[in-house]
Amino acid sequence: MKKYIDTGKKDTRSGFGAGLEELGKKNENVVALCADLTGSLKMDAFKNNHPERFFQVGIAEANMIGMAAGMTIGGKIPFTGTFANFSTGRVYDQIRQSVAYSGKNVKICASHAGLTLGEDGATHQILEDLGLMKMLPGMTVINTCDYNQTKAATLAIAEHDGPVYLRFGRPKVANFTPEDQNFEIGKAVQLTEGNDVTIIATGHLVWEALQAAETLAEEGITAEVINIHTIKPLDADAILASVKKTGCVVTAEEHNYLGGLGESVARVLSTEHPSPQEFIATKDTFGESGTPEQLMEKYGLNAKSIVAASKKVMQRK
Amino acid sequence: MANTTQLEDFVTQVRRDILRQVHKVNSGHPGGSLGCAEFFTALYQEIMDYTTDFTMDGKNEDLFFLSNGHISPVFYSVLARSGFFPVDELNTFRLIDSRLQGHPTTHENLPGVRIASGSLGQGMSVAIGAAQTKKLNKDKHLVYSLHGDGELQEGQNWEAIMYAAGNQVDNLIATVDLNGQQIDGSTDRVLPLGNLKDKFEAFGWEVLEVENGNNITEVIQGLQNAKEKTGQGKPVCILLHTVMGNGVDFMMHTHEWHGKAPNDEQLEKALEQNPETLGDY
Numbered sequence: 001m002k003k004y005i006d007t008g009k010k011d012t013r014s015g016f017g018a019g020l021e022e023l024g025k026k027n028e029n030v031v032a033l034c035a036d037l038t039g040s041l042k043m044d045a046f047k048n049n050h051p052e053r054f055f056q057v058g059i060a061e062a063n064m065i066g067m068a069a070g071m072t073i074g075g076k077i078p079f080t081g082t083f084a085n086f087s088t089g090r091v092y093d094q095i096r097q098s099v100a101y102s103g104k105n106v107k108i109c110a111s112h113a114g115l116t117l118g119e120d121g122a123t124h125q126i127l128e129d130l131g132l133m134k135m136l137p138g139m140t141v142i143n144t145c146d147y148n149q150t151k152a153a154t155l156a157i158a159e160h161d162g163p164v165y166l167r168f169g170r171p172k173v174a175n176f177t178p179e180d181q182n183f184e185i186g187k188a189v190q191l192t193e194g195n196d197v198t199i200i201a202t203g204h205l206v207w208e209a210l211q212a213a214e215t216l217a218e219e220g221i222t223a224e225v226i227n228i229h230t231i232k233p234l235d236a237d238a239i240l241a242s243v244k245k246t247g248c249v250v251t252a253e254e255h256n257y258l259g260g261l262g263e264s265v266a267r268v269l270s271t272e273h274p275s276p277q278e279f280i281a282t283k284d285t286f287g288e289s290g291t292p293e294q295l296m297e298k299y300g301l302n303a304k305s306i307v308a309a310s311k312k313v314m315q316r317k
Numbered sequence: 318m319a320n321t322t323q324l325e326d327f328v329t330q331v332r333r334d335i336l337r338q339v340h341k342v343n344s345g346h347p348g349g350s351l352g353c354a355e356f357f358t359a360l361y362q363e364i365m366d367y368t369t370d371f372t373m374d375g376k377n378e379d380l381f382f383l384s385n386g387h388i389s390p391v392f393y394s395v396l397a398r399s400g401f402f403p404v405d406e407l408n409t410f411r412l413i414d415s416r417l418q419g420h421p422t423t424h425e426n427l428p429g430v431r432i433a434s435g436s437l438g439q440g441m442s443v444a445i446g447a448a449q450t451k452k453l454n455k456d457k458h459l460v461y462s463l464h465g466d467g468e469l470q471e472g473q474n475w476e477a478i479m480y481a482a483g484n485q486v487d488n489l490i491a492t493v494d495l496n497g498q499q500i501d502g503s504t505d506r507v508l509p510l511g512n513l514k515d516k517f518e519a520f521g522w523e524v525l526e527v528e529n530g531n532n533i534t535e536v537i538q539g540l541q542n543a544k545e546k547t548g549q550g551k552p553v554c555i556l557l558h559t560v561m562g563n564g565v566d567f568m569m570h571t572h573e574w575h576g577k578a579p580n581d582e583q584l585e586k587a588l589e590q591n592p593e594t595l596g597d598y
Contacts, residue, residue: 052453053453055449057480058476058483060477060479060480062438062472063445063473063477064442066442066443066446067442067443068446069442069443070382070443070447070448070449070450073431074375074376074447074453074456075450075454076450076453078446093436093439094439094442097434097435097436098439098442098443101423101433102423102432103423
């Protein structure tokens with residue numbers, strides 16, 4: 001089994017900041033808007049180097065989304081930045097009407113998604129955003145797994161014509177995908193090969209899935225780990241090819257099991273190739289305060305849980 | 318430049334178009350549409366610099382955003398009669414497979430529409446964004462927007478109003494249709510707006526009032542005065558005093574016709590008060 005190496009822990013939001021700064025140099029149509037969280041979103045480099053294209057809107061997310069929609073008229077490519085909670089639930093109708101239904105080329109970039117936001121607690125830990133965003137017709141939904149992939153995704157979405165939701169997080173996590181990767185929207189990345197179980201993971205759970213696969217390998221179980229960075233459009237071909245081989249699947253995400261990646265995978269499998277599935281996700285609950293590690297342990301979103309779910313789903317074959 | 322009689326004839330025909338559109342499908346919003354016939358006519362026949370060779374980007378032309386999308390009948394009539402699409406298409410208003418959706422949308426690629434509106438309170442932010450892009454593009458043209466008065470109850474407007482003043486968005490003319498009515502009754506009874514002139518001024522806007530927003534000459538003058546105030550560091554607001562249902566005696570001064578279509582008999586009476594001028598579609 002191929003081993004993945006953590007080249008040093010980094011936060012995914014810094015990958016976004018680095019990608020945005022590079023876009024600032026490469027593409028003069030890229031503009032950035034932020035709702036009073038410039039430092040948290042790592043947008044300072046863009047702000048300092050391209051002040052004329054940086055728009056501080058204050059704590060006014062609805063206005064930010066509407067402005068971003070308007071800024072596309074005339075050819076700009078707006079990237080909005082705030083926490084995932086304020087990027088989605090707070091402004092759902094603005095995104096729905098002014099961005100998605102209007103077909104505007106806005107990139108909604110959301111940090112601090114999920115439980116790993118940590119101590120701030122449930123008011124800020126949105127676990128519903130992937131569902132909210134994937135339900136919007138025409139919306140592309142991406143959840144990246146590490147610094148390198150987040151940077152690559154940030155660069156890639158600027159080239160995509162249409163609304164995008166890009167979700168990333170707060171904590172420093174393993175950085176293990178290639179620095180020079182070519183990020184292809186809608187294309188799953190198979191990380192390991194295996195015959196016994198498919199593990200489909202997104203975001204911070206991808207690294208956990210790799211750790212789980214190593215543990216399972218020690219017990220003679222080979223797991224095929226697939227990194228689904230794009231929740232929508234979903235790479236159904238990659239999912240079906242793997243599950244047809246392994247016969248069962250575990251999905252893993254830092255999100256409610258209602259409306260998340262797992263349900264999207266279940267839809268594909270139930271119509272094309274019905275298969276046993278276990279869900280690593282929060283079970284219709286809010287989060288709470290705690291360290292990211294404590295929360296991921298308490299809510300069952302880590303390698304240990306993925307190992308247990310893999311064994312369980314294999315027995316259901 | 319059209320003369321006043323020609324413009325008044327245009328307005329009368331727009332009123333007929335509004336009434337006939339909503340009557341045919343027994344739905345839609347005639348009241349606010351009738352009240353804004355002069356404003357749209359002034360904007361598209363006299364004030365704005367635009368091309369009917371429509372592009373979404375609208376570079377090097379003036380732009381207009383309708384925030385209170387429910388008055389789509391007046392928007393569609395004036396767009397059609399200004400050359401954006403065939404006037405006959407008004408026949409398809411609110412019908413299945415039509416580009417003329419109940420509320421305006423870009424989704425069906427109707428020329429002249431650059432944003433979907435209907436869920437209220439979003440248009441000012443969009444207009445500000447478009448105005449900022451014009452500045453980035455060094456495009457000296459202006460951005461116009463229209464908002465209902467009741468619509469200002471939506472909080473997003475005040476985020477936008479604060480932003481525009483704080484960031485000197487002075488290439489924007491936002492007009493408020495001050496007809497004092499909304500679905501449930503008068504704005505004073507539903508949720509009082511207070512003194513809007515004072516409010517906009519307190520936020521740092523330049524405010525002009527048009528006392529009779531149903532007088533085409535006054536509306537044109539008001540818009541021209543507003544244009545002269547642009548480029549001076551402040552966003553510009555026009556408080557446009559109109560009468561909901563204007564031009565049809567039994568529809569005026571009431572909220573009852575906000576979202577109700579006339580029946581056959583009522584249509585006949587209404588059309589009698591607005592004789593055909595430019596030819597019905």
